[in-house]
Amino acid sequence: MEPPLTPAAFRALYEAEFAYVERTLRRLGVAPADLEDLAHELFVVVYQQYARYDRMLRLRAWLFGIAFRLASNYRQRAQRREVAMPTPEVPDPAHLPEATLEASQTRARVLAVLDTLDLEQRAVLVLHDLEERPAPEVAATLQIPLNTVYSRLRAARQRVAATLRRWRATRGEL
Amino acid sequence: MNEDFIEPLPSDVEHLLAVERPLPPATPELQAHVWSRLEGMLGPGGGGGGGTAPVAGSAGALVGALVLLVAIGGGVLLWASRRDDASSREAAASGGAHGQVERPESLVRAPWSPAIPIAPARSSLDHSGVAQPALPSWFGQRDVRLRPLAGQVLVDGRPAAGVEVRLESLASGADAIRTEAVRTDGQGRYRFTPTAAWLYDVSAALPGFAGAARLVDLRDPSVDTERVDLELGPCVRSLSGTVLDAMPVS
Numbered sequence: 372m373e374p375p376l377t378p379a380a381f382r383a384l385y386e387a388e389f390a391y392v393e394r395t396l397r398r399l400g401v402a403p404a405d406l407e408d409l410a411h412e413l414f415v416v417v418y419q420q421y422a423r424y425d426r427m428l429r430l431r432a433w434l435f436g437i438a439f440r441l442a443s444n445y446r447q448r449a450q451r452r453e454v455a456m457p458t459p460e461v462p463d464p465a466h467l468p469e470a471t472l473e474a475s476q477t478r479a480r481v482l483a484v485l486d487t488l489d490l491e492q493r494a495v496l497v498l499h500d501l502e503e504r505p506a507p508e509v510a511a512t513l514q515i516p517l518n519t520v521y522s523r524l525r526a527a528r529q530r531v532a533a534t535l536r537r538w539r540a541t542r543g544e545l
Numbered sequence: 546m547n548e549d550f551i552e553p554l555p556s557d558v559e560h561l562l563a564v565e566r567p568l569p570p571a572t573p574e575l576q577a578h579v580w581s582r583l584e585g586m587l588g589p590g591g592g593g594g595g596g597t598a599p600v601a602g603s604a605g606a607l608v609g610a611l612v613l614l615v616a617i618g619g620g621v622l623l624w625a626s627r628r629d630d631a632s633s634r635e636a637a638a639s640g641g642a643h644g645q646v647e648r649p650e651s652l653v654r655a656p657w658s659p660a661i662p663i664a665p666a667r668s669s670l671d672h673s674g675v676a677q678p679a680l681p682s683w684f685g686q687r688d689v690r691l692r693p694l695a696g697q698v699l700v701d702g703r704p705a706a707g708v709e710v711r712l713e714s715l716a717s718g719a720d721a722i723r724t725e726a727v728r729t730d731g732q733g734r735y736r737f738t739p740t741a742a743w744l745y746d747v748s749a750a751l752p753g754f755a756g757a758a759r760l761v762d763l764r765d766p767s768v769d770t771e772r773v774d775l776e777l778g779p780c781v782r783s784l785s786g787t788v789l790d791a792m793p794v795s
Contacts, residue, residue: 378587385580390571398565408744410579412716418586444715448746448760481565500554500562521550528558535557 376421385414388434395435398485398497399442409445413437432504432512439494439513446490487534492527499524691739692763696773697732698749704733705751705777712737713746749775 376384392410401409416437424433485493491513498509499520506524510517554562694712698705712725729735729749740763748758755778762768 389576390568393571407578411582414583415716441715477564501566531558532555
């Protein structure tokens with residue numbers, strides 16, 4: 372078993388990986404207002420569980436796995452409480468300015484597309500198509516069979532493509 | 546199996562996702578806020594100070610501090626040892642108590658020892674109706690005192706005895722923080738000992754009844770943490786279906 376993190380090492384990990392954690396939580400559907408709480412809880416888990424971290428996984432794969440479990444609990448809590456989750460905010464292209472194509476707004480559109488997926492499909496799409504991790508690593512990160520990665524990825528892509536088609540239809544594009 | 550099983554992304558999807566691939570920088574305020582909460586976990590001086598100063602500088606400062614501590618510690622221990630000997634001689638001569646020297650703890654303890662146990666998460670259940678504190682105080686928001694959490698579990702308006710009540714946070718679900726659980730007493734009452742100020746799910750479950758759960762934010766001073774009551778409901782749902790993909794039983 373690995374030794375626990377020293378405060379200095381924990382600080383270094385925090386500085387190096389905070390941006391990744393923040394973005395991963397957003398990509399997994401955590402609302403901006405809840406990011407602080409969930410990021411805090413995630414790093415608590417990191418500090419507590421570091422000695423048990425399987426070094427066969429990349430650090431970011433391990434962090435993603437934690438973020439995924441927290442996001443899953445977060446969604447269950449929201450459903451149980453009937454608290455409004457970040458709704459699938461598919462922007463109405465008819466009311467968007469031309470500047471929509473700019474990067475920041477396009478990023479917002481990506482998150483909006485991701486909001487149309489369930490968490491399991493979403494996690495696979497984020498790992499494979501955004502982080503560009505190979506399917507076996509996605510399977511190891513999420514602790515699911517490889518074939519499940521393929522099926523979820525296929526379903527997620529179909530849904531994303533359908534959403535884009537709907538957007539284009541709204542704008543009157545071919 | 547390999548990546549050949551995966552088709553290339555459609556061009557429009559690829560065009561959209563490509564923008565999101567580069568990792569944007571962290572939100573500085575958010576990073577600082579979360580770190581300020583985490584500092585309590587590391588103990589005094591943990592992590593090389595507050596803010597978001599570069600780690601390399603913190604590491605250098607830490608090495609320097611350790612060298613200084615060793616030098617000072619050696620001197621103090623030598624002085625204390627001689628003083629102990631002198632005190633012993635004086636005490637022996639006077640017939641009084643042995644002299645004690647209080648040494649600064651930082652000089653006799655390892656430079657860092659974990660402020661929290663690095664033990665596997667586990668669930669604890671106290672059937673007396675009172676749980677032992679499990680969540681370390683640093684888990685809560687800083688400068689907010691521990692608060693008790695108590696209430697009553699009811700069924701049809703009547704107290705429900707022997708019902709399991711669980712106290713969980715999101716980190717409990719991630720297997721990092723112990724889940725606390727107690728059972729209600731004869732009056733349906735439960736109580737968790739003072740608990741770190743944080744956001745918790747409190748839930749009660751009893752076979753044959755629909756469970757009840759409440760989200761309780763102990764950081765909110767307006768929350769009455771002594772009256773977190775839970776009402777179990779009747780089970781009115783059933784589950785049925787047809788198995789479509791199986792061999793018939795002959």
